[in-house]
Amino acid sequence: MVKTEKVARVSVTLPPELLEDFDEVIRKMGYENRSKAVQDAVRLFISERRWLQEEKGPQAGVLMLLYDHEVRGLEDALTDVQHNYSNVISSTMHIHLTERDCLEAIAVKGDASEIRKLSDELSSKRGVKLLKTMIISL
Numbered sequence: 001m002v003k004t005e006k007v008a009r010v011s012v013t014l015p016p017e018l019l020e021d022f023d024e025v026i027r028k029m030g031y032e033n034r035s036k037a038v039q040d041a042v043r044l045f046i047s048e049r050r051w052l053q054e055e056k057g058p059q060a061g062v063l064m065l066l067y068d069h070e071v072r073g074l075e076d077a078l079t080d081v082q083h084n085y086s087n088v089i090s091s092t093m094h095i096h097l098t099e100r101d102c103l104e105a106i107a108v109k110g111d112a113s114e115i116r117k118l119s120d121e122l123s124s125k126r127g128v129k130l131l132k133t134m135i136i137s138l
């Protein structure tokens with residue numbers, strides 16, 4: 001007998017090129033369907049964020065930010081956020097990747113909650129395509 005797992009059905013909107021990239025990656029990984037790949041991606045996201053949300057005390061590391069600099073107001077907004085967190089930001093390296101995409105590596109050192117707030121404020125801006133955190137506890 002096949003045990004049927006309960007599932008929830010959700011509908012999401014994605015930019016077409018993001019979906020194309022996703023499909024290409026999961027095809028190369030051997031996924032047979034999108035749902036399984038999305039479930040794995042969501043789990044990965046949750047585990048990464050949860051780890052970050054539950055950590056306390058002093059931390060150091062790098063936030064890697066990929067964004068579209070042609071989105072109106074985004075660069076100003078990202079700069080404003082970084083100025084507000086100058087107490088935890090040691091330095092920032094900017095790489096002009098393509099015509100539109102910029103990569104920023106933000107070195108951070110400070111309290112976990114501050115780093116978390118900084119990371120959340122940056123990643124929630126429209127036009128930010130990716131934010132990866134590489135953080136260690138001190």
Ligand code: NI
Nearest residue numbers: 069095096102
């Ligand atoms: Ni740039």
